[in-house]
Amino acid sequence: MEITEIIKDNYTMLNVSGRLDSTTATDFEKALLNLLDLQKENVVCFKELKYISSSGLRVLLVAAKKLSTTGKKLTISAMQDHIKExxxxxxxxxxxxILPENPYE
Structure with a gap:
């Protein structure tokens, strides 16, 4: 898995590629929770994500619960069909x- 972080004035984005599984979920969790702490619009782009396991889904669930206290939702963009399924x-x-395309490309 590779994570690229983009921080702009009004949003932050993680571009995630490769496999998000039990061996990479910890790195993804650190990057995602750091992103949420910036208090901006948060976007995770899964355009290049090939696989997500239950470990990856757990990290996203933790993020959703953290954001629910603020009334915000995490935006996930550009998922391939098998990830969306x-x-x-x-x-x-x-x-x-969930957005079909990356809003900042």
Whole structure:
């Protein structure tokens, strides 16, 4: 997995590529929680994500719970169809703002 962080005046974004699984979830969690602490619009781009396991979903659930206290939702963009299917089946599409494209490209 590779994570690229982009910090701008009005938003922060993580571009995540590769596999998000039990071996990479800790790194993703650190990057994501740091992103949430910046108090900006938060976007995670999964355009290049090839696989997500339950460990990756757990990290996203932690982030959703943290944001729920502020009334905000994490935006996840540009998911490939097989990743979107995992979100649909697990009910995660209700927890996040899901966009078909990256809003900042």
């Amino acid at each position: 995992v979100f649909d089946i697990s009910g995660f599409t209700e927890l996040f703002n």
